Amino acid sequence: MLKIGCCGYTVAKSKYHEKLRVIELPQTFFEPPSPRILGNWRMSAPEGFEFIVRAWQLITHDPMSSTYNKLRNPVPDFKRLSYGHFRPTPEVRRAWDETEKAARALGAGIIVFQSPPNNRPTDENYANIRSFFSGLTGKPYVFVWDARGWKPEDARPLCEELGLVYASDPFRPGEVDRGPSGEGITYLRLPGRGGFKYNYSDEELRELVTRFGGGHDVYVIFDNSYMYDNALRLGKLAETT
Numbered sequence: 019m020l021k022i023g024c025c026g027y028t029v030a031k032s033k034y035h036e037k038l039r040v041i042e043l044p045q046t047f048f049e050p051p052s053p054r055i056l057g058n059w060r061m062s063a064p065e066g067f068e069f070i071v072r073a074w075q076l077i078t079h080d081p082m083s084s085t086y087n088k089l090r091n092p093v094p095d096f097k098r099l100s101y102g103h104f105r106p107t108p109e110v111r112r113a114w115d116e117t118e119k120a121a122r123a124l125g126a127g128i129i130v131f132q133s134p135p136n137n138r139p140t141d142e143n144y145a146n147i148r149s150f151f152s153g154l155t156g157k158p159y160v161f162v163w164d165a166r167g168w169k170p171e172d173a174r175p176l177c178e179e180l181g182l183v184y185a186s187d188p189f190r191p192g193e194v195d196r197g198p199s200g201e202g203i204t205y206l207r208l209p210g211r212g213g214f215k216y217n218y219s220d221e222e223l224r225e226l227v228t229r230f231g232g233g234h235d236v237y238v239i240f241d242n243s244y245m246y247d248n249a250l251r252l253g254k255l256a257e258t259t
Contacts, residue, residue, distance in 0.1 A: 020231060020256050021068070022249050025207075025241035031062060038249055040068040042130060042239050046120045047072040048088040056123035069124040070239070073131045076101045076113035077150075083134055103137055104150040114154075121159060128237075130162040130185065130205075137167040144176070151180045162205045188229065189222065203235045210242035217244040223252045227259045 023040035034041070045051055060069065075085050080102030081093045093101060100109040121129055137143060151161065164185035165173035170193055177184040185205045186193050206226070210216030218240075230236040240248045 019235050020227070020252070021235060021237045022253050022256070023068075023070075023237070023239050024245040024249055025072075025239060026245075028246045031059075034246075035062075035064050035067060038253070039066065040070065040237065040239075042070040042072055042241075043124075044072055046117065047075050047132065048085060049090060050074055050116050050120040053119050053123035056120055060124050068128075069126045070128045070130060070237075071117060071121045071124060071126045073117045073129055074113045077104060077110050077117065078102060078131055078137070079134045080136075082136075102134075103143060104146040106146060106149050110150070111153075114150075118157075127158070128160045128162060128205075130164060130207075132164040132185075133166050133168070135167045137165075139168050139172040147176065148180065151182065160203065164207055188226065203237060204230060205237045206230070206239065208238065208240045208242065208248075214241075215243045217242070218248045218252075220251065220255065223248065223255050224259065226252060227256050231256060231259065 021040045023038050023042060025042045026044045027034050079085060081098045086093065100107045160183060162183040162185050163177055174184050183203055183205050185207050187208060188206055189211050226238060238252060
């Protein structure tokens with residue numbers, strides 16, 4: 019079953035809810051809105067609509083990231099080494115606590131952790147990731163890791179070790195589909211081939227239906243400038259293929 023959605027609302031919420039049944043929220047990545055606001059989003063969505071939370075950037079990204087410019091309160095210079103890369107610090111732990119509050123407010127069952135390109139498979143990062151997710155054992159969520167900066171052959175075994183779902187881009191060179199992982203789902207994130215402004219063709223969308231259209235839940239989340247149109251076209255092709 020294909021579960022198709024976008025990274026964020028690119029049209030009015032009411033229009034989005036009419037056409038699509040799942041969304042990955044970038045707002046929780048930049049800085050989670052209050053549980054009251056997120057609870058209102060949950061209440062305004064139809065029954066069965068699925069919210070996916072993207073973990074707060076303070077967990078995954080260090081303060082060198084330009085995305086830190088969107089924080090309400092800048093990170094003090096003396097704390098800059100306390101954030102990002104799954105570091106075992108109180109600051110990262112508090113960022114997880116805020117992420118979990120957002121997931122509870124939205125009734126979300128999936129949390130996506132998006133690493134930055136400068137997160138590499140070093141000994142320190144291996145240790146940090148193992149420590150972080152070991153501390154979340156027993157949590158009632160499916161954890162998805164988009165391991166930007168890692169090669170698939172490095173990230174996939176670590177996901178299998180830790181029970182994470184490996185987020186893949188099936189059009190990325192060197193990516194190989196190995197079926198469901200972690201909690202028995204496949205999670206595809208499509209940022210555009212070569213850049214955000216990419217518009218997926220009908221041929222490429224048909225390829226997704228052919229490769230992933232049956233057997234288990236497959237999340238297809240578009241994160242390109244044509245994401246809403248691409249999601250709708252994929253849905254129509256899935257219905258007629």
